[in-house]
Amino acid sequence: MRLSRRALVKTGLAVGGGLAVAVWSTVERGAGTAALFAPNAWVRVPAEGPIRVVVSRVEMGQGTATATAMLLAEELEVDPAGLVLELAGADTAHDNPAFQFQLTGGSTSTATSFEPLRQAGATARELLKEAAARRWGVPRDEVTAKLGVVSHAASSRSARYGELVSDAAGVTIRTPRLKPREAFTVIGTPLPRVDAAPKTDGSAVFGLDVQVPGLLVAVLARCPVPGGTLKSVDDAAARARPGVTHVVRVPQGVAVVAQTYWHAREALGAVALEWDEGPLAGFDSPALRDTHRASMKDPSKTTRVRDDGRADAVLQAAGTTLTAEYFAPFLAHAPLEPQNATAHVTAERCEVWAPTQGPAMAREVAARITGLPVEQVVVHQTLVGGGFGRRISQDFVAEAVEVSKAVGAPVKVVWSREDDLRHSPYRPAATHTLAAALDGGAVTAWRHHVCTQSVLLQSVDGFLGAIAPGAPAPMKDRMAGLVKQVVAGRDPYAFEGADTVAYAVPNLAVDVTRHEPMVPVGFWRSVGHSHTAFATESFVDECAAALGRDPVALRRELLKGRPRHLAVLERVVEASGWATPPPEGRARGVAVHESFGTVVACVVEVSVEGSVIRVLRAVMAADCGLVVNPDVVRAQLEGGAIFGLSAALLQQVTLQKGRVQQSNFHDYPLLRFDASPRLEAHVLAGDGPPSGIGEPGVPVMAPAVANAVFALTKQRLRTLPLALPQKAEAPAREAGAPP
Secondary structure: OOHHHHHHHHHOOOOOOOOOOOOOOOEEEOOEOOOEEOOOOOEEEEOOOOOEEEEOOOOOOOOHHHHHHHHHHHHHOOOHHHOEEEEOOOOHHHOEOOOOEOOOOOOOHHHHHHHHHHHHHHHHHHHHHHHHHHHHOOOHHHEEEEOOEEEEHHHOEEEEHHHHHHHHOOOEEEOOOOOOHHHOOOOOOOOOOOOHHHHHHOOOOEHHHOOOOOOEEEEEEOOOOOOOEEEEEEOHHHHOOOOEEEEEEEOOEEEEEEOOHHHHHHHHOOOEEEEEOOHHHHOOHHHHHHHHHHHHOOHHHEEEEEEEOOHHHHHHHOOOEEEEEEEEOEEOOOOOOOOEEEEEEOOOOEEEEEOOOOHHHHHHHHHHHHOOOHHHEEEEEOEOOOOOOHHHOOHHHHHHHHHHHHHOOOEEEEOOHHHHHHOOOEEOOEEEEEEEEEEOOEEEEEEEEEEEOOOHHHOHHHHHHHHOOOOOHHHHHHHHHHHHHHHOOOOHHHHOOOOOOOOOOOEEEEEEEEOOOOOOEOOOOOOOHHHHHHHHHHHHHHHHHHHOOOHHHHHHHHOOOOHHHHHHHHHHHHHHOOOOOOOOOOEEEEEEEEEOOEEEEEEEEEEEEOOEEEEEEEEEEEEOOOOOOHHHHHHHHHHHHHHHHHHHHOOOEOEEOOEEOOOOOOOOOOOOHHHOOEEEEEEEOOOOOOOOOOOOOOOOHHHHHHHHHHHHHOOOOOEOOOOOOOOOOOOOOEOOOOO
16 A cells, blocks of 8 residues: 555645645555554554554654654554654655655644544554454454454454454555544643653654764864855864874865764864855845845836735825834754764765755755665654754755765764854845835735845755656756746745735735845745744734724734634733733733744733843734644744744844854853743634644744834834844834924
8 A cells, every 4th residue: 555655645735725635545455564564654563562653754843753643543543652653764655745755844744644644544443453354254343443452342352453463464445534523532632742751861862862883973164154165275283183084075165084073073173274265255244234125126126926906006195104124134043953964875875864854855965975876875864953944954964975975984974053053054134114005094005025035046956856856967957947937036935924914905015026145045943934924013013003003903903804813813812911001111012923824823021121121921822723732732832932032032143254153052042041931822723624833933923022112112123133222213104204
């Protein structure tokens, strides 16, 4: 049976869309041996020992392993706590139908797995019941399954699943129907995370924990300016250092290879290097905002991506208009586990162990570097100590493969924290300008213009390689060229959230201008929503202030046709006590935004101590459709809140002469415990299928805080990270008012 591939593809989840009704094959056939029943890509029932399940989506703290166990256990009729988990390596059987290749991202893990995993569990269960029915000579509909045991009450016979393995491999059944929601006993319950124990006792294997015989460790010197190349190297002193085995040049720079990490790191300081820093050497990020402004004035660089009504004409004719500009800086992902990968390259085989979000992309990278067919490249997935989109890029895998190929031994490449902050792809910087026409107490027109980089353009080559593994290089190049032509002016990740803003403004236009400063960029947790929500939710608050209206009241009016948004907003308004005055010296701000199919609203309560903004309380509510595990959903909302607040209050990446200025958590801080707010997360029971939850908690945080600061100080903060200036930024002004 090929449910693992066929059913996944037929599930048909489009990027950014909803889960379609799956079309399953009509007959399923058991597979496996006398010792192991393996009917599909996820279920492994041994004759002896615990049942194993294969986790298709990368586990990086977001709970996919727990969701996988629960979805399979629901239909397989087993206790999820008793399942043993295996992480899937690179295999098309585990492709993500949202992308048509194997990738964990876009908050798609549970949404894309919800029906296929249940179907896999149900099919395995019914095949085992059929095997028992045939053995006992009874109808299958008289046989029941519960907690891993098949029983026939009339004859008082029963058998463990493992006892039926040898019979189950050859039987066939009609594809079973799935349980209705009212019959769920596992899904919807707050079960403990199945990976909590190994992560607590230290037995869990992350990328940095990988050990193989004969392993060497490498650290790299890379050009301090992205895109630069090596001109010369003097490595004699480094080669003489204790523990050093090799110093090699690779496309990414120079690698020092040694017996241990510290041997390699210490020796790297003795390497004399000269770089050709390339065209980015003159780039200073403080000038980027002015460059964005100039680019946005050039119509040839601008594409309109939404055009409802007559926004331009209404704005031009309006007696009262409001305008504002917002800016979001470059951001690093800064996962707690720095980048790393282990590779062993031989003439016949390449083996990779990596904490990657894209095993198929890692395999494609390794195949390209080694010249081996993809069938001779094996990728082992490890647990991931924080991904946030950073590990979609495969630069760390490429380095490990290059170095192993050069030295002829297994090598683990380890990045330092400084390497990670200064040599990563970043969340693009973005400038937003918004204008609104205000008439009769209402917003009658809205125009939103965003200028930023394209994340997708820098990812196309890797994505297409994973979609078409083994395809000839010229074919991939042609495909990439065609896709880049389409994406060039219309990368949806550049403006997502702006073009789908939920507010019912009759005349609404959204423009996007692409500007490419050559800074490496990538997918950062919540991607474009991370900056578009800051602009849209800050600006609707500005509209409310200009109209003299309560920010919640205006949102209610603009969301009348959006029942999900309204329900989430009402929940958070009630839970936060919005209608009652906050304590003295505090104020509240609100934001509501939809991303990845999920609606999230947040009310924060802030105070200002000197020039320090303190978020004291954050109340969140979300509708993410059917909830598999409410505790995991709440944890993701809370984690997203801390992640979003860190970026909103503390973080930015700045470049001077092409060099990233930040290096570690002292100048790229995370929100610390003593500055973290009291968090409340409310999960609404949605009617639809599961939608994303790993990212939607992030976008609402920055605008909610900015709006609260305005309510408290009357200072409107439009630049991230949020900081109270000595002199307030100029307020949004009405047309005709003096500058």
